[in-house]
Amino acid sequence: MPHITVKPFDTSCIKKGNYTKNTEVLFKAEDNFSSDELIAINHGHENFLLCLKKNPKSWLLKYDKVTRPLKVNLLKQGIADVSTGLNLEVLQSNITIHPTKLTPSSEYEKSIEDFTNIEFPFPSVAIEVGFGSGKHLLYQAIKNPNRLFIGIEIHTPSAAQVLKQIEILGLKNIWVVNYDARLLLEMIPSNTCHQIFVHFPVPWDKKPHRRVISPSFLEESMRVLEVKGRLELRTDSPKYFWYSMETFLGDTVSKTAVEIRKNEALDITSKYEARWLRQEKDIYDVYVTCREASETRVLDFDFSFKELVYKKELLEKISYKPELFDGFFIHFERLFKIGDEAILIKLAFGSFDRPEHKYIYLDKLQSYYFNSSPVKTLTNHKTHLKIMEYLNV
Numbered sequence: 001m002p003h004i005t006v007k008p009f010d011t012s013c014i015k016k017g018n019y020t021k022n023t024e025v026l027f028k029a030e031d032n033f034s035s036d037e038l039i040a041i042n043h044g045h046e047n048f049l050l051c052l053k054k055n056p057k058s059w060l061l062k063y064d065k066v067t068r069p070l071k072v073n074l075l076k077q078g079i080a081d082v083s084t085g086l087n088l089e090v091l092q093s094n095i096t097i098h099p100t101k102l103t104p105s106s107e108y109e110k111s112i113e114d115f116t117n118i119e120f121p122f123p124s125v126a127i128e129v130g131f132g133s134g135k136h137l138l139y140q141a142i143k144n145p146n147r148l149f150i151g152i153e154i155h156t157p158s159a160a161q162v163l164k165q166i167e168i169l170g171l172k173n174i175w176v177v178n179y180d181a182r183l184l185l186e187m188i189p190s191n192t193c194h195q196i197f198v199h200f201p202v203p204w205d206k207k208p209h210r211r212v213i214s215p216s217f218l219e220e221s222m223r224v225l226e227v228k229g230r231l232e233l234r235t236d237s238p239k240y241f242w243y244s245m246e247t248f249l250g251d252t253v254s255k256t257a258v259e260i261r262k263n264e265a266l267d268i269t270s271k272y273e274a275r276w277l278r279q280e281k282d283i284y285d286v287y288v289t290c291r292e293a294s295e296t297r298v299l300d301f302d303f304s305f306k307e308l309v310y311k312k313e314l315l316e317k318i319s320y321k322p323e324l325f326d327g328f329f330i331h332f333e334r335l336f337k338i339g340d341e342a343i344l345i346k347l348a349f350g351s352f353d354r355p356e357h358k359y360i361y362l363d364k365l366q367s368y369y370f371n372s373s374p375v376k377t378l379t380n381h382k383t384h385l386k387i388m389e390y391l392n393v
């Protein structure tokens with residue numbers, strides 16, 4: 001991932017303002033408990049953070065995972081502009097920008113915010129969760145030109161790769177969303193999808209809370225699917241297969257229709273599947289059919305902080321231990337000072353199996369989530385109200 005190492009320098013030279021025509025430094029934030037610093041920039045109409053890690057002889061300037069934009073060239077150019085603007089002595093760099101590789105912003109890349117009051121420009125919609133190399137997603141989109149395929153992938157380089165393929169193949173019926181599918185699904189209107197594909201999800205045997213399939217994912221899938229629409233799981237892991245069966249047929253499910261197939265060949269073989277087939281592993285398909293229409297979901301949660309502003313007393317109040325509540329948690333992870341009058345808090349919060357990772361900016365006049373608000377779910381909103389209560393000293 002893009003980074004440079006630079007000779008140590010006096011960071012007091014980092015000031016708010018324009019460094020180039022396209023790059024503006026918004027603020028600099030210093031970690032309260034280590035020497036790390038964050039530089040907030042606006043580049044190419046996107047706000048994101050760069051992280052400065054100070055080792056004794058050289059410093060590392062790199063991207064921040066929570067706020068990183070999808071396009072790697074934006075990151076590279078942002079780092080390059082900051083480095084040139086500050087006149088940094090670069091010791092090592094991997095940010096060569098290849099002009100031919102610059103991709104214009106793609107109309108097929110959607111952000112989580114785009115899904116507030118979304119309308120689909122196709123008569124039918126399907127979702128693929130964790131599309132990886134995108135082989136199956138692209139195949140389906142080519143085969144069904146009148147259906148919109150929403151590919152949701154948490155791994156940013158995979159999402160960027162597939163966006164390139166969409167441009168190359170000239171496809172008009174795919175949207176790519178670089179986000180946690182478990183959260184995004186909650187933004188999709190009820191009764192709208194024909195299929196939800198979950199092919200070869202990561203088994204997460206040691207961290208089951210990270211699995212895509214869960215009782216709440218099943219519930220959301222059934223809400224989002226149209227009547228007779230299907231959730232389609234394909235896995236090579238016997239453990240995941242049995243875990244899914246327990247989830248699909250468990251106590252919380254009163255009525256369902258589940259179909260199982262073993263070693264069914266599909267028209268298209270993904271990269272992962274090819275590997276398992278070479279190893280002669282069994283492949284399991286589980287199809288869960290939606291049987292009932294669901295109620296409409298209204299997403300009108302407000303994630304603003306209203307009158308909340310920064311007060312010095314807050315520095316004493318914040319506890320860095322995770323706090324558990326009924327159905328959600330809040331974990332303030334790090335605090336960064338922006339001069340004497342503002343702070344940036346890094347936190348994880350929300351439901352246990354679908355946590356959000358965000359920053360909150362607070363100064364004497366205003367507070368907001370940097371660089372985007374949480375997904376509009378009931379649990380996130382409940383947590384947001386608790387965060388507001390907590391920060392209001």
Ligand SMILES: C[S@@+](CC[C@H](N)C(=O)[O-])C[C@H]1O[C@@H](n2cnc3c(N)ncnc32)[C@H](O)[C@@H]1O
Nearest residue numbers: 130131132153154155180181199200270271272
């Ligand atoms: C084992 S790979 C399978 C990729 C592809 N479906 C295939 O069959 O080749 C699992 C993929 O799911 C993605 N993934 C894992 N958890 C996810 C989540 N919560 N939301 C979206 N994508 C996720 C991973 O980044 C990875 O690309």
